Each structure stands twice: as structure tokens, then as C-alpha cells.
Amino acid sequence: MTVTLIDKKINPLLIRFKINGSLDNEPVLFIWEDSLSKNIKHVDEILLSSNLEYYSGINKYLSFFENGITFKIISLKDYKCLYSYDFKNLSFIAGKNILYISQNSYTGYSYAARNYIYQLLQSGYNVQWSDKFTISNAYKPVNSEEQLVFNCLNNKVDYDSVIIHHTPESWKPIFDQISRGKKVYGLTTWETTRLHPVWVDFINNSVDEVIVPSKFNIDTFKQSGVNKPLNLWYHDIFSFQKSQINVIDLFNKFVLFNGKEFSKNPIIVKNITEQNTVYYNISQFVNRKNIQQVVSSFCKKFTYDDDVCLFVKTYIETFSQKEINALKYKIVEITKQFKNLPKIIFCFENLNNEEINTIHEIGDVYFTLNRGEGFGLCTYTAKKIGNRIICGKFGAEKEFLDDNDLLLNYELGSSDYLDDHNKFYIGHGQQCAFYETDYVVSKLKYFPKTIKTTYNIV
Numbered sequence: 001m002t003v004t005l006i007d008k009k010i011n012p013l014l015i016r017f018k019i020n021g022s023l024d025n026e027p028v029l030f031i032w033e034d035s036l037s038k039n040i041k042h043v044d045e046i047l048l049s050s051n052l053e054y055y056s057g058i059n060k061y062l063s064f065f066e067n068g069i070t071f072k073i074i075s076l077k078d079y080k081c082l083y084s085y086d087f088k089n090l091s092f093i094a095g096k097n098i099l100y101i102s103q104n105s106y107t108g109y110s111y112a113a114r115n116y117i118y119q120l121l122q123s124g125y126n127v128q129w130s131d132k133f134t135i136s137n138a139y140k141p142v143n144s145e146e147q148l149v150f151n152c153l154n155n156k157v158d159y160d161s162v163i164i165h166h167t168p169e170s171w172k173p174i175f176d177q178i179s180r181g182k183k184v185y186g187l188t189t190w191e192t193t194r195l196h197p198v199w200v201d202f203i204n205n206s207v208d209e210v211i212v213p214s215k216f217n218i219d220t221f222k223q224s225g226v227n228k229p230l231n232l233w234y235h236d237i238f239s240f241q242k243s244q245i246n247v248i249d250l251f252n253k254f255v256l257f258n259g260k261e262f263s264k265n266p267i268i269v270k271n272i273t274e275q276n277t278v279y280y281n282i283s284q285f286v287n288r289k290n291i292q293q294v295v296s297s298f299c300k301k302f303t304y305d306d307d308v309c310l311f312v313k314t315y316i317e318t319f320s321q322k323e324i325n326a327l328k329y330k331i332v333e334i335t336k337q338f339k340n341l342p343k344i345i346f347c348f349e350n351l352n353n354e355e356i357n358t359i360h361e362i363g364d365v366y367f368t369l370n371r372g373e374g375f376g377l378c379t380y381t382a383k384k385i386g387n388r389i390i391c392g393k394f395g396a397e398k399e400f401l402d403d404n405d406l407l408l409n410y411e412l413g414s415s416d417y418l419d420d421h422n423k424f425y426i427g428h429g430q431q432c433a434f435y436e437t438d439y440v441v442s443k444l445k446y447f448p449k450t451i452k453t454t455y456n457i458v
Contacts (some may be wrong), residue, residue: 001026003073003083010123014057015085023050027076030056035086036067036234036400045076063091066232067448088119092209092231094183097126100152101174102165103133106350108377110139112213112235113165116187117149117175120235128157131145133166145238163187163211168202175206178344185231187211187228189374191288191395192415195224196424203228213375214396235375237384238353245358253351257344259330260334262328272309272343273362277449278312278364282356282378283306283370285327285433288418288425288432289414290369293345295334297369297437303443308446309343310367313351313359324348360385363375364450369408369440371418371432373397388451389444408443410435 001021008015013032019119025047032042042058056071066089073083098120102113129152131138141147162178164171165187175184190199203210203221209229212218218230251266279298283289289385291314298310316323327348335341351359360366366382367390373379376397383389389405391397398407410433418425418432425432 001048001050001082005085006092008085008087009057010062012059013062013069013087014055016053016055017083019048019050021050023048028082029072029074029076030256031072032056032058033070033072034065034067034090035070035227035323041065041069062087064090065089067234072218084440087371088123088233090120090123090125090233092379093125093161093185095162096124097128097157097159098348099128099157099159099162100131100165101162104131104139105134105136106139106352108428110134110163111353111377112151112375113127114139114146115236115238116163116165116233117152118145118238121148126155126157127152128155128159129153133170139352140196142352143238144242145241146353161185164207168199168206171202172206178387183208183284185209187233189213189217190220191372191374191432192220192418192425194220194429195226195414196430197225197428200225200426214399216396216399228445235377235380237377237381240361242359245354250355250358252349253349253355254345255337256446257331257335257341257346259338259341260332269345273311276307276309277365277447278309278311278363279365279367280313280359281314281366281368282359283368285314285330286418288371290371290435292330292334293369293435293437293440294367295331296395297339297440297444298367299338299344300437301441303340304342305340305344306441306446309345311345311359313346313347315348315350315358319348319350340388357381360387363387365390365392365447369445370395371415371434392433392435406443408435408440431433 001023004018004020006016028046028048030044030046031040033040047392051111066233068089069087071085072081073114100117103110117127117129120315132233141150160182163185164174167188168186171186178184184207189212203226209231211233216367218232248266248268251269252264254269255262255264274407279395281291281294283291285291298391302308360381365388366379378396379391380400388403392410393407394410413434415425415432
């Protein structure tokens with residue numbers, strides 16, 4: 001069965017669609033649920049048949065649902081979701097024509113920006129995209145959804161509003177160039193208990209309103225003294241689509257680590273990931289992401305004989321050979337105290353979105369000990385595909401996790417420790433999360449492999 005979307009309305013909510021395939025009086029549920037909490041708001045029981053049009057609606061405006069609302073078609077034969085559509089609550093944005101200014105590379109900021117633009121397009125906005133913050137290493141689209149976003153680079157829109165998606169020190173020079181009468185939003189995120197005062201000044205002396213991706217950030221920005229209106233807009237991800245990624249080609253970008261040597265063997269990597277529960281992490285090698293403790297805790301808990309493996313996709317700043325060698329040195333230093341290492345796989349290469357999604361599909365348990373996230377895109381992606389999450393209770397990630405996940409206790413400490421990556425982490429009472437290794441190890445345990453449909457690879 002496939003579904004063709006015919007129409008959608010937000011005031012009040014309505015969705016109209018056509019059923020394609022070979023169905024005859026198939027019993028299903030039409031469910032409307034809160035997009036974040038998953039609480040059911042409305043349900044109907046319907047018999048579906050092919051080549052007919054159907055509609056469902058709620059007599060409420062989209063703005064009533066702070067977190068947005070999702071429409072789903074659920075089979076009553078096996079209770080699988082046959083179709084879903086997310087209605088995003090973007091009622092805070094002035095007008096329907098947007099100039100969106102961001103970077104376009106392989107960073108988390110860039111991925112979030114591309115998906116925000118996609119959300120705008122799906123919600124009926126017209127977008128002109130300026131990637132003026134991109135200096136090099138520009139990202140290229142890998143599927144039809146991303147291509148819709150890239151088409152906006154050529155748009156010329158008589159815009160009503162401007163969204164500047166970058167860190168606040170970049171906002172004012174752009175804000176000063178925008179003609180008055182245009183609403184300007186600054187979109188950013190932060191990871192510690194409070195903002196650096198310099199950021200607060202940048203924010204309060206530039207844009208009209210601020211957009212952040214979590215309730216954690218709403219609270220942090222308010223408590224830090226931001227006096228501009230704050231709007232909540234959650235990140236999202238592009239849908240997982242069937243690709244033509246070849247498993248051996250992809251696994252040839254990974255290396256096995258035995259404690260001393262890093263070696264390529266895609267067949268062995270494939271066998272390990274298929275026969276063991278894959279705990280994995282996708283992060284930059286910086287103190288905030290805390291990959292060092294992820295690796296050491298895993299090695300302290302498990303040995304080679306356990307039916308588990310650890311997969312880590314990481315980098316320092318670039319993907320140069322000298323930085324890869326520096327990473328290998330750090331990994332040897334972290335693991336040399338352990339005599340019987342568990343199975344460990346690393347990837348040090350640059351991967352596109354399709355390849356990153358495939359890692360999520362191969363993985364089973366996303367394991368992070370990050371010291372703070374304003375949202376947590378990788379954690380969110382892992383959760384959305386159905387993987388279990390192990391992470392701390394600090395920051396924004398707990399906003400979209402549930403009782404199936406393992407959330408770890410933490411202690412707050414000075415964020416000066418994070419100054420290897422961002423000078424704005426230093427001082428002024430900022431704190432972030434720290435984890436006691438023995439406690440983490442006591443909570444780690446074997447989880448069975450995640451049951452998924454076929455991998456997104458050939």
C-alpha cells in the first residue's frame with residue numbers, strides 16, 4: 001500500500017489522501033497524536049480500499065498543539081504504521097515568505113538548517129536560502145528531499161521574515177543589513193547551564209526574536225538574561241529512504257582496532273555487526289562529546305568474548321591523514337590499560353547523510369556520554385529509527401526519550417573543561433555534565449539486537 005497526499009490544511013487540521021495498491025476493506029486506525037509526547041488526541045476506525053480518497057481532521061487549529069501533531073494510519077492486522085504525516089507548529093513565524101541564512105557543510109548546524117528548510121517547504125512556506133556562512137566543504141544533496149532544499153538556493157523571494165541560523169556573534173552584522181519592517185529571527189542552540197554574557201549581549205542587541213530547538217534551551221536562555229521572545233522549534237531528520245549504498249564499499253571505510261593496529265577488512269566488519277549488538281556513537285572528538293569515556297567505559301565493561309561491539313564515527317576538525325593519525329594515538333592511549341578488548345570498529349572518513357543513516361540502521365544502541373546537548377541530532381535520529389539510547393539526564397535529549405532508554409545520573413562541573421572547542425564555554429558560572437566511570441559501567445549491560453526491517457543498503 002502507498003499513500004498519495006492530496007491536500008492538507010492547518011486551520012482547522014485536515015488531511016486528504018488517496019490509497020494506492022490492492023486493498024479491499026482493510027481495517028485501520030486513523031490516529032492523531034502529539035508529535036513529541038505521542039499522546040493520542042483523536043482516533044477513528046476505518047475500512048480502507050484502493051483507488052479511493054479519504055480524509056481525516058480535528059476541529060482545532062495547528063497552533064493549539066505546541067509540539068505539532070502527527071497523523072498516522074495504523075493497520076489493525078499487525079498494528080504497524082502504514083503512513084504518517086507531521087504537522088509542524090510554526091505559527092510564530094511572520095508571513096509565508098522566508099529568507100533563510102545558514103551554512104551548508106557536514107556540520108550539525110548545517111544538517112539542522114537543511115532540515116529546517118525542508119520543514120518550511122512541507123508546511124507551505126516559500127524559501128530563499130543563502131548559504132553565506134559556507135567557506136568550503138559544501139555539502140551536496142543525496143536524495144530528492146534534500147534536492148528540494150537545494151532548489152531554494154536559486155530562489156528569489158520577496159521575503160516577509162529572515163531566519164539567521166548561526167551562532168549569535170554573526171547575527172548583528174546581518175540584522176543591520178535587513179530593511180526595517182522585516183521580522184528577523186536568530187536560530188541557535190547552547191549546551192551548558194547558562195549562556196556566556198557575550199552571547200546574551202549579541203542576542204539582546206540584534207534580532208527581533210530567537211528560535212531554539214529544545215525546552216532545555218528555552219529555560220537556559222531565559223535564566224541567562226535573554227530579553228527577546230523565545231520560540232521553540234524542534235529539529236527533525238529527513239526520512240530514511242532506500243538507497244543504493246553497497247555494504248562492502250561502506251564497510252571499507254571502517255577500520256578494526258585490536259589494541260595496537262587499525263586494519264581494514266569489510267567482510268569481517270560486516271560479520272561482526274551482523275552477529276553482535278552494535279553500540280555506537282557518531283561525534284566529533286572534542287571534550288563536550290566525551291568519546292574518551294564512551295570507549296573506556298565500554299572496554300571496562302565488556303571483553304572480546306561478549307556478543308557486543310562498539311562502533312565510533314569521529315573526527316577532530318578535518319579528515320586529514322595527520323588528524324586521523326592523532327586520533328589513532330589518542331585511542332591507543334585510552335585503551336592500553338585493558339588486556340582483553342571488546343570488538344571495536346572506527347570510522348575516520350567523511351560520510352554523507354545517506355551513509356550516516358546507514359550507520360544508524362546497522363547500529364542497535366546509541367551510547368553517548370556527552371556533557372551537554374541543546375538538542376542531540378544523532379541521539380534523535382537513533383531514537384527515530386527505533387534504537388535504544390544510553391545517555392545522560394542533563395540537557396535536551398531526555399525530552400524525546402522514554403522508558404526503553406537508559407538515562408544516566410551526572411554531576412555538574414565547570415564547563416571550562418570544554419574550552420578546546422568554544423571560548424564561550426569558559427567562566428561565568430557555566431556548568432556541564434560529568435559522569436563517574438564506575439557508575440556508568442555498573443549501568444551498562446548487554447541488550448539484544450534491535451529488530452528492524454531490511455537495512456538501507458544493498
